[in-house]
């Protein structure tokens with residue numbers, strides 16, 4: 001019984017000796033935390049918004065639409081509902097790439113012609129996933 005108590009005391013003192021620096025560090029951190037809280041309270045600033053927080057580009061620009069893109073013309077994109085300026089063959093960069101992809105895969109709809117008037121072409125939603133792969137394979141089979 002007494003041997004057990006002696007061993008426990010030894011272990012306890014050893015553990016306390018080992019974690020003493022850690023306890024001091026934690027105490028120091030807590031002190032710094034309260035100091036920071038006091039400072040922010042004195043300055044009247046929100047403690048959540050630190051100096052490391054940056055504003056995003058989007059928030060700085062606000063919700064301004066139509067940022068000018070290099071190579072864009074004054075003419076709007078041929079697609080109905082697209083706010084970007086035309087860049088190639090009457091289409092904006094994104095929709096010109098879609099036009100090229102549709103032409104390459106033999107799936108170009110009737111309205112999608114080059115130099116179509118602005119806001120005259122109806123956008124198409126392509127099937128995704130397994131349905132998309134099926135449609136693409138069918139289009140390729142017809143092409144050959």
Ligand SMILES: [Zn+2]
Nearest residue numbers: 077082092095
């Ligand atoms: Zn477009």
